[in-house]
Amino acid sequence: MNLWELNTVNAAYFVSGSGSNFLNLETYFRNNLNRVVGKIVIANRSQIGAREKAEQLGIPFIVLKENDFSSQEKYETELLDCLTKNEIDLICLAGYLKKVPVNVIDKFQNRIVNIHPALLPAFGGHGMFGIHVHEAVINHGCKVTGATTHFVTANYDEGQIILQDVVRISESDTPESLQKKVLDIEHRIFPETIKLLTTKPWITDGRVFKSIEAIKETK
Numbered sequence: 001m002n003l004w005e006l007n008t009v010n011a012a013y014f015v016s017g018s019g020s021n022f023l024n025l026e027t028y029f030r031n032n033l034n035r036v037v038g039k040i041v042i043a044n045r046s047q048i049g050a051r052e053k054a055e056q057l058g059i060p061f062i063v064l065k066e067n068d069f070s071s072q073e074k075y076e077t078e079l080l081d082c083l084t085k086n087e088i089d090l091i092c093l094a095g096y097l098k099k100v101p102v103n104v105i106d107k108f109q110n111r112i113v114n115i116h117p118a119l120l121p122a123f124g125g126h127g128m129f130g131i132h133v134h135e136a137v138i139n140h141g142c143k144v145t146g147a148t149t150h151f152v153t154a155n156y157d158e159g160q161i162i163l164q165d166v167v168r169i170s171e172s173d174t175p176e177s178l179q180k181k182v183l184d185i186e187h188r189i190f191p192e193t194i195k196l197l198t199t200k201p202w203i204t205d206g207r208v209f210k211s212i213e214a215i216k217e218t219k
């Protein structure tokens with residue numbers, strides 16, 4: 001069934017860091033989008049800010065690291081089992097720095113959403129995470145930057161773009177000041193994206209994400 005047709009959308013969060021996007025999403029779901037329910041937080045590290053936030057919110061937090069398993073296959077089986085047991089419909093990569101295994105991507109096609117702190121397709125791909133993105137944007141002399149939500153495919157930051165928003169860069173901006181401005185955009189467009197995906201019909205047409213309503217309006 002499509003995401004917008006489900007009565008309840010069970011969400012998993014994948015995290016690697018402070019978890020501000022996770023906290024922001026979960027707060028939004030509880031206050032404004034009750035049909036999306038955060039079921040589990042899956043991390044690839046144990047000592048991260050997201051852990052405390054999950055505990056405060058009463059959402060199970062589990063750590064799944066490839067290195068803790070004797071093979072990649074066993075790690076992937078455990079990850080898939082965990083998603084199946086929790087009846088997960090949607091995965092939100094909320095500051096997750098690891099690649100999602102291909103068999104998870106195949107099983108959750110167009111159901112894994114990432115937030116990237118730049119305007120894709122610029123400043124994406126391998127090594128483009130955290131403060132490095134904002135350093136690269138400033139060093140390139142860009143005049144605007146922003147954030148992008150997109151579906152997750154086998155290659156970093158290459159899936160269909162769902163939403164983007166921009167912010168101007170001033171000459172006095174530093175990578176840190178830019179990171180803060182972009183994080184504000186992330187905290188706005190990630191919830192908007194999940195609302196869009198779970199409440200209104202949409203399609204992907206090759207590289208392009210289209211909301212059905214938008215298509216009808218242009219006809």
Ligand code: GRF
Binds near residue numbers: 116
């Ligand atoms: C955010 O900038 C996000 O775009 C990126 O990692 C950062 C994580 O922030 N993927 P948080 O852990 O959600 O606070």
